[in-house]
Amino acid sequence: MRYAHTRLLALVPLAIVAAVACGGSSGAPAGGATGSTVATSPALGSSVPAAGPTITISGFSFGTALTVKAGTKITVKNADAVTHTVTADDGKSFDVSVDSNSSGTFTAPSKPGTYKFHCAIHPQMHGTLTVTS
Numbered sequence: 001m002r003y004a005h006t007r008l009l010a011l012v013p014l015a016i017v018a019a020v021a022c023g024g025s026s027g028a029p030a031g032g033a034t035g036s037t038v039a040t041s042p043a044l045g046s047s048v049p050a051a052g053p054t055i056t057i058s059g060f061s062f063g064t065a066l067t068v069k070a071g072t073k074i075t076v077k078n079a080d081a082v083t084h085t086v087t088a089d090d091g092k093s094f095d096v097s098v099d100s101n102s103s104g105t106f107t108a109p110s111k112p113g114t115y116k117f118h119c120a121i122h123p124q125m126h127g128t129l130t131v132t133s
Helices: 002-021
Strands: 054-057 066-069 073-078 084-088 095-098 102-107 113-118 126-132
Touching: 054 084, 073 095, 095 102
Parallel strands: 054 073, 066 126
Antiparallel strands: 073 102, 084 095, 084 113, 113 126
16 A cells, blocks of 8 residues: 555656646737737747748748738748848838747738838848738
8 A cells, every 4th residue: 555655656746747848828928928029939840830921031031022901910931040030111010020940920010001121130131011901
């Protein structure tokens, strides 16, 4: 009987570690961040499928220009081995930082127009987002 009790106590730390590792999340970003410019990084070995319009960063380039409706959620996929940003040239319409080999999102401005953007880390990188109503 004493042996069974000892074995049970030995399993308690494992159960606690498993519960903490698999603990739930409220879905809110860490640190209480809110808004449309929160970058997300998938766990190692996982991938985040792109839903809807996507800006793919590869080879220090934003690729082709993108046209979306106002208020559309845009995914930014960074295929490079360094962090990049997608920062509106006007400094206020959108700004998202995306770690290497990760994805992030932002929401297109609500006002239709042409929005030029750049990478704040690599000033030679430029792109254009067209927003329609």
